[in-house]
Amino acid sequence: MAFFRALRIYPAPAELIGIYQSTVHPPVFKLVIEMTNMDVTERVRGYYDVFPPKPMNVEIIPQESKSMVGARQAVVVTRDIAAGEVIYKENPVVAVLDQDVQLAGTHCTHCFRTIESGKAVQSEDSSRVVPSAYCSETCLKKSKQQSQGILFTLENPLPDALMAGPTPTEMTEKRKEAQTAFVEGHKGKLRNVPMLTARFIARQVAAETKKLLAATALSAKDSDDTSGDFTDAESGDYTLADHTERFRYTEVTPPEHDLQLVTSLLSATLPGLEEFTTAERYSAMEAKILYNAYGVCFGGGRNDKPAPTRPEDLERTRTPYGTHRQIGSAVYTLSSYLTHSCDPSARIAFTSGTTELSIIATRPLKKGDVVTVAFVDVTQHPEESVYEARRRRRFELARGWKFACGCERCAEENEYAVDDGKKEELPVGDEAKVDEAVRNYELNLPRKHEPEPETEPAPVPAPAVPIAADEEVEATEEKIEEKLEQAIEEKLEEKIQEKLEDAVEVETSGEAASPAVVAAAVEAAVVEAVQEAVQEIIQETVEEAVAALVEEQVGSAHLTSEVVEEAQAIEEAVVDAVAESEEVQAEEAKVVEAVQEEILAEEKVAEEVPREVETVTEETSGEPLAAEEKAVEEIKEVLESQLEDQTGAPVAEEH
Secondary structure: OOHHHHHHHHHHHHHHHHHHHHHOOHHHHHHHHHHHHHHOOOOOHHHHHHHHOOHEEEEEEEEEEEOEEEEEEEEEEEOOOOOOOOOEEEEEOOOEOOOHHHHHHOOOOOOOOOOOOOOEEEEOOOOOOOOOOOOOOHHHHHHHHHHHHHHHOOOOOOOOHHHHOOOOOOHHHHHHHHHHHHHHHHOOOOHHHHHHHHHHHHHHHHHHHHHHHHOOOOOOOOOOOOOOOOOOOOOOOOOOOHHOOOOOOOOOOOOOOHHHHHHHHHHOOOOHHHHHHHHHHHHHHHHHHHHHHEEEOOOOOOOOOEEEHHHOOOOOOOOOHHHHOEEEEEEEOOHHHHHOOOOOOOOEEEOOOOOOOOEEOOOOOOOOEEEEOOOOOOOOOOOOOOOOOOOOOOHHHHHHOOOEEEOHHHHHHHHHHOOOOOOOEEEEEEOOOHHHHHHHHHHOOOOOOOOOOOOOOOOOOOOOOOOHHHHHHHHHHHHHHHHHHHHHHHHHHHHHHHHHHHHHHHHOOOOOOHHHHHHHHHHHHHHHHHHHHHHHHHHHHHHHHHHHHHHHHHHOOOOOOOHHHHHHHHHHHHHHOOOOOOOHHHHHHHHHHHHHHHHHHHHHHHHHHHHHHHHHHHHHHOOOOOHHHHHHHHHHHHHHHHHHHHOOOOOOOOO
């Protein structure tokens, strides 16, 4: 259990698995991996039981979609909803103002609220590279905690509890250069996705830092409190990564400089952090954000948004007013599951004048009805015919989300076009997908609240029959290994916690501790705890467990010589299975009886002799060496006879 818990809290679980594989004995390592797989399965199965939270009035279920063809997770209402009623409200994970609005300073960088002239709250450090204005001190603080502090200030990127001194001057200069390069590299490009992606990564860093603080028993008072923030699971140890790995997306190839700029920015801020942004990982993140971003606009939106030179360069966001009317983009966890319809059951609104999104029913909904919204402007403009309006919105959907709408409205309007001679075949398809691992789990696993598949009734157990001696020994070995695993669990839980606290205290008491230093300390502490615990447990556990179990088997403390020999054999097998390191093997050698060493040596001789004969045979013309084979058989017979005399039991045929 201690190995498993360490794996849950360790910042880089894949690395820790590698450490376990080389230091932990195979039975325990196998058990940890099985527990991890079970945990992953339970987390996937249980995710939609705790997300979204019950007060949101909706749940997520797998369902076929008419408009966005194919099976997908759909949002359905959990009670009857009246027309015009707010189904739920949601705050974003990240939000970014359009560049021209950001530079104008007319809206809050964090919540997008309109700022009255002369009443903006600003921070010199926060606005040094990216001019930023805030509507309140609260928004300024939240912005710094979530992403601004890591990306665009020169403040310590780690909480005070992990910092032992000021940031070195050379690191500060490097951060300045990287921040300026990032902002200048995207200036005038009219793209929000690179900034959204950078802020999203920064939020994940903040969350993992908070987890590290909690895992190492350090104070987390200055870490980000996400209560009342984005829509999270009601319970369970779910992270932002658990949400984003379920996002749908279409394949995109980001410009090469996007990855270079964000990698340089992260590396200058926290050396080693750039390892998170591999080309594959970054490409998937940009694709998910681009596919799921909503356009934030108040009222009917604005009409002065700069347009890209080429229409295909326009970043399309989900907004019923059209992307050209938004003031910024935002990404939401729950609303990313909403599907499109040209005749939606709900509409998107920003009634609070901030990035808080409201989903409002456009017609009465019954419990179980799907909540759909319009990704694009689905109204028929005065100058458009039905055919032209349908063609425009289908073109925008294909451009932005790569699917051909198959909703009822599109099908009906195509039928009406017969009179105009413009009826056409409406292709239906959808290129969006989810990560392969998530897709496999969600297709094959039932939810917790769903009944499990019916199974055959359990067979009536057969009457107990006496078991053979070999089976008896095997059963006893299993019991001993069970006790051994329990002892390891108790010992390691204590030792790993102790080592982690000592390691972090040492590493943070001197020079400024980078995340790499802290991670190395945690890694070394786990390895040391594993080695010490296993060595201590072997001597403390095996003899006691063997004696107790053997006494239980024979019903008396007076053991026969045969039982003692079996117990010794069991003890050897368990110790061999547990102790693989050279130190443990050396300790084991001290307790091995001289007679057992002789037997092992003779077995080795028995194995080497036929090997030598084989070598001689290969070096000759290939003819069988009858004399040598006969000699080998004679040696085997002598060895078997000696082994039988010493052990009191017939030697297996393989010897």
